[in-house]
Amino acid sequence: xxxxxxxxxxxxxxxxxxxxxxxxxxxxxxxxxxxxxxxxxxxxxxxxxxxxxxxxxxxxxxxxxxxxxxxxxxxxxxxxxxxxxxxxxxxxxxxxxxxxxxxxxxxxxxxxxxxxxxxxxxxxxxxxxxxxxxxxxxxxxxxxxxxxxxx
Amino acid sequence: xxxxxxxxxxxxxxxxxxxxxxxxxxxxxxxxxxxxxxxxxxxxxxxxxxxxxxxxxxxxxxxxxxxxxxxxxxxxxxxxxxxxxxxxxxxxxxxxxxxxxxxxxxxxxxxxxxxxxxxxxxxxxxxxxxxxxxxxxxxx
Numbered sequence: 001x002x003x004x005x006x007x008x009x010x011x012x013x014x015x016x017x018x019x020x021x022x023x024x025x026x027x028x029x030x031x032x033x034x035x036x037x038x039x040x041x042x043x044x045x046x047x048x049x050x051x052x053x054x055x056x057x058x059x060x061x062x063x064x065x066x067x068x069x070x071x072x073x074x075x076x077x078x079x080x081x082x083x084x085x086x087x088x089x090x091x092x093x094x095x096x097x098x099x100x101x102x103x104x105x106x107x108x109x110x111x112x113x114x115x116x117x118x119x120x121x122x123x124x125x126x127x128x129x130x131x132x133x134x135x136x137x138x139x140x141x142x143x144x145x146x147x148x149x150x151x
Numbered sequence: 152x153x154x155x156x157x158x159x160x161x162x163x164x165x166x167x168x169x170x171x172x173x174x175x176x177x178x179x180x181x182x183x184x185x186x187x188x189x190x191x192x193x194x195x196x197x198x199x200x201x202x203x204x205x206x207x208x209x210x211x212x213x214x215x216x217x218x219x220x221x222x223x224x225x226x227x228x229x230x231x232x233x234x235x236x237x238x239x240x241x242x243x244x245x246x247x248x249x250x251x252x253x254x255x256x257x258x259x260x261x262x263x264x265x266x267x268x269x270x271x272x273x274x275x276x277x278x279x280x281x282x283x284x285x286x287x288x289x290x291x
Contacts (some may be wrong), residue, residue: 006208007268025228029182029189034191038182038224040237073189076178081266083178085193132266 004130010112013130016086019129020073021045028052028090029120031071032063043071050122051095052086061118066093084131090123153260164284167236172225172284173198179225181205181246181277183215196223197261201279203240204247205257206271216246216275224276234288242280 002010009017020026029038039060043052050071054061069092076083100119154163164172173179181192184208196205196206203223207213215221221244247255258274265271 005269022232025226026192027180027224027226028193031184031187033190035220035241036182036184036222037239037241038180038191038222039239040224040226068188070182070189070191072180072193074180074193076193076266078177081197083193083266087191089188089190104187116219130267 007133008130011084011086011131011132014125016127016129017045017124019075019084019086020050020088020127023073023075026050026052026071026073028060028064028092029072030064030067036064038073046121049124050090052120052122054118054120061094061120064120066096071121076092080134082132082134084129086127086129088122088124089126090127092120092122095119095121154272160287160289161177162286164236164238164286166282169240169282169284170198170201172236172238173240176225176227179203179223181212182222182224183212184219185211185215195263195265196268197263199258199261199276201205202242203263203277204263205275206263206265207273207275208271209273210270212275213246213273216244220244220280221277233287236284236286238284239280240277240279240282242278244277247276 004010024042024044025040027038027040029036031037040053043050045051068089071088071090072085074083074085090146095118155161156228177195177197178193179196181194183190186198190211196203198204220241223240224237226235226237247258249255255274258276
């Protein structure tokens with residue numbers, strides 16, 4: 001298992017893709033009017049790319065189109081102070097209707113009550129991930145099992 | 152007063168509510184533009200007044216400090232209820248050093264305790280400029 005300088009487990013691409021496929025909420029980071037911007041989007045991993053709706057309106061679509069963007073998914077456990085995150089760097093593009101399987105669009109999660117913007121896709125050019133392990137998890141003897149958090 | 156966007160049906164949160172949510176959370180995501188490419192990092196943070204404070208080691212986040220604006224995001228969504236909220240802050244990010252006098256001691260006393268390892272001996276402070284929040288509730 002590869003560990004980085006902060007003691008975080010380095011996740012390989014396969015594990016990153018598995019985690020991306022298990023999530024539906026991510027955050028897109030992009031440059032907007034020369035400033036960094038970040039906002040949550042519901043997404044799905046479809047055909048090897050991240051797909052999401054621009055329910056926030058056309059501004060996001062215009063800013064992201066053909067731009068290099070960041071996309072992040074994470075899961076944090078506030079009790080155990082563990083978690084993982086996956087970061088994607090890729091180019092965003094707007095999907096045209098011909099590329100959309102109507103069934104897929106139906107299943108793209110959309111939480112905002114109204115508004116139905118374009119469907120965007122982000123290519124998975126760079127994918128990296130980290131996992132915060134529980135203290136001692138990397139050295140624990142699996143035969144000992146979980147001590148159930150005994151003091 | 153609730154402010155509902157007529158086009159999307161999303162409620163806008165006012166600044167006080169955004170600050171209250173920032174004060175209650177402990178993990179958020181920092182977005183910076185580094186060499187022209189946007190990057191996002193999950194971080195442990197504390198809110199101090201109207202600033203996001205966190206610790207880091209030398210790297211992209213520290214490189215970006217003092218060179219412009221960073222964005223910061225927190226959210227909480229309930230998949231089953233299809234409800235949730237998000238808050239996005241934008242502001243100048245700088246490293247707090249001994250040159251800042253008592254401010255360094257103040258941020259060090261905040262108790263920012265990163266879950267990840269590493270020394271994280273550098274303290275960064277994102278002074279919140281613009282702040283926006285959104286909430287989606289079922290059947291709004």
